Every structure is written in C-alpha cells, then in structure tokens.
Amino acid sequence: MTIGRFAPSPTGILHLGNLRTALASWLSARAAGGRWLVRMEDVDGPRCRWDLGEAQLRDLAALGLESDGPVVWQSGRLADYQAALVALHAAGRLYPCACTRKDLQLLASAPHAEDGLRPYPGRCRGRAWERFEQALRLRLPEGAMAWEDRLLGPQTDDPATLTGDPLLFRRDGCFAYHLAVVVDDGAQGITEVVRGADLRPVTATQIRLQEALGLPRPDYAHLGLVVAPDGSRLGKRAGGLGLEALAARGVSSAEVLGWLGWSLGCLERPEACRSEELIQAFDWAGAPKGEVRVPEAWA
C-alpha cells in the first residue's frame, strides 16, 4: 500500500511552493489508492512554533488535504531518534565532531555544491569516541550511488561531494534533520517521498542513512520550485504567497487549488476546483519537471 507524506517545518506560513508540494504528495498517494500523512518537523531549532504548525494544518484543510492518521510532531519522538543513534554507534558508524561553524567555513575549499551546500570534509573522522552528548556525524561509505527519481529519472550522486558525512546530533543537544526525517519515514512506513527540488541534493545522503539503519528505501519525487514571475527565487516574497495573504487580495482557496492543480498538469486551465476533482487526472508522467512561475497578478 502506498503511504505518502507531507512534512513541513512549522517555521512560517505555507507558501505556494509548500502548498504545491503538499498537493502533489496528496495526489500521488490518492491516485494510487493509498494513505497520506502529515508530519510536523518541529525539532530543528527555536524557529519551530506550535501555532505556526496549527496554522499550516488549517491551510492544508482549507485545500481539502487532511492527514489520514494523527499528525505526528517530531518533538514527541525524541526517544526513537536517540535509539537510532545508539544503534548507529553500536555499528561503529558515528564519530564525534568538534568543528565549529567557523572551522567549517575556513575548510570549505571545495567548490560549493548546488544550493549553497558545503560538504563536510571529514576533518574529525579520526576523532575518538567519548560520549553521546556531543556533535555526532555519520561515517558515509565511499562512492557514488544511483537512485531513481519518479519525476526527474535516474540520478547518480556522490554524497561526499554534496553533503559529506551528515551531522545527526547537534552540539546544542538537538537531533538533526537528516536523522529525524529518515527515522520517521521508516517508522511511519512511508513508501513515497514527494518534496521540493531544494532537497534533491541531500537524498543520496539520506538513502545512505536508511541503509545504515536497515530501513527500506521509499520512492522519491522532487518537484521544481515555485519562483517569481521573472524566474528569480521567491525569498522574502514567499511570505505574501500564503492562503491568507492571497485571500486578502481576493484569491480564494479554490482558485489557489486550481492553479496548483494546473501547475501539476491536472487541469487545462487554472480554474477554481476541489482537491478530489484533481485525483483522476494526476499522473507523474504528465507533471512538469521544471520550475513554475507565480502568476503576475498574485506576485
């Protein structure tokens, strides 16, 4: 059975790009007769807020997208992340990292990978284990890895040049994003991950972590980002492109949904609709691969 998910971080409003990812993940699961779950990724630092998470859930509901099971908040799942670290340590896969942000900036001599990612150069790989309460990294195996993207096709990435050994536990005592996302996709039995293309470069690293934890590999689909009418990144302008801001300018949720559905190849024209009306027409083969521009009138 297909189980999809949408996993926002509750650090702001859901803008058109996030909403498009939510809809695509929902449609993909629904078109396969599967289930769709929402997970709040609220462990990544102090910018996460419950009220923002609740507002995100209200916006999803306004589009007719509701989780088929209880919404999982990662802040309630820390024991599982800790257990995963214990297992990885027992398998000899973790090492402590003493690098500061400044050290890493100085070390970043390799050309920066796409999206400004700086691969960790492995400076602390030889450092002896002391205890769990320190920054911890996963020792990645050598070499490139092939994986398949349902939208983009075959991919071959070498995690060493994209992320390097990922940080799994942070010096400030927080579990890091890669660990939480991989442990939860495994625990929730997620079979397909649909998300924005900004996360494509970390996928090989996350697959390596799945392998280290003995978890199955879900299918992946990375959607082109939603960009400004002139093709530039939305940046701060994304804040004005949530349901509430658009409603204040006279654009209804049904119209937003119609535009999102059209942008995913489900409608001939962007016109108001309900989410169920899009299911039958959804097909990865017909979904555009590239970036999508916000309509002039909304920007």
Ligand code: GLU
């Ligand atoms: N929480 C992540 C974000 O909002 C997404 C994680 C994922 O889809 O794998 O950027």
